[in-house]
Amino acid sequence: MQPASLWSAAVSAISSRTAAPRTESAAAASIAASANLADRSSISQSARDLLAAETTAAASPVSSSVVFDTNQGAVTLDIDAYFQPPAGGFTELPPLMMPSASNIKALTDHVSARMPDFLARNGIPEAPASVSYDRYGELQLPADYPYAQEFKAALADDPALARSMQTAAALSSVHVEMQKSIPFHEEYSAASSAADAAKVVAKYAWLFADNRPSASITLNFSADGKLTVSADGEAISWPAA
Known part of the structure; x- marks a missing residue:
């Protein structure tokens, strides 16, 4: 399912950033952290949008x-x-x-x-x-x-x-x-x-x-x-x- 693949990608990205060398500059670390937060926000919103769509579809009665x-x-x-x-x-x-x-x-x-x-x-x-x-x-x-x-x-x-x-x-x-x-x-x-x-x-x-x-x-x-x-x-x- 799409949400699962998105979360998998996020986990991979978080893991790779966590494993980055400690010699990384403070500015680079800050940029990485910001990107990480942006990814999580985007994924969270995507999941919310998908859930809302599925909920709406399930609640909509058959009408003709x-x-x-x-x-x-x-x-x-x-x-x-x-x-x-x-x-x-x-x-x-x-x-x-x-x-x-x-x-x-x-x-x-x-x-x-x-x-x-x-x-x-x-x-x-x-x-x-x-x-x-x-x-x-x-x-x-x-x-x-x-x-x-x-x-x-x-x-x-x-x-x-x-x-x-x-x-x-x-x-x-x-x-x-x-x-x-x-x-x-x-x-x-x-x-x-x-x-x-x-x-x-x-x-x-x-x-x-x-x-x-x-x-x-x-x-x-x-x-x-x-x-x-x-x-x-x-x-x-x-x-x-």
Whole structure:
């Protein structure tokens, strides 16, 4: 590594100067000592610069800008910045993400990319097999996940990742429920008479029931953090971005 070679060179230089003949003049000794100090200062600064660069790189989260479907049309958003509100609050409301397949795919890809570093930084050996949210939006982890406390605490310190996960689940839920209504709309639009339309409404009456249960959405993680989404236990496939 570069720092090691620089320090080796410094040690060699110091040794050679230390072994210089004692007949050396006071001026020459002073010059040698000054050069030695300059070398050490330069090396020390180089080491500090290298350490700072490595620390910055390690601390920088995976971040990506993606075009999202929003209530303001197609908008390019940086996901981490979007889910990390500024300290002073928003001066205006940000675009609202729509429950489109491409938006959910972008969020799941982002969480998959961020999770390995998140686990490593927080000393968590593996991701939970699944994550879900109750009716109040509270995180639910498997009862046998041994790092539940550490995982929840780490997420509390990383609100951008926590919100990315929760939004992926929320948009997936809305998307799945919307897909259920597509056959109704197609058949209703194709009805050629009021009687046919009434039959379609009766056929899909369950869609309009107040107590109709929505699909159970689960975020599934591989041990290394790759995210997939399932609805009522069945994997959901999203089109390529």
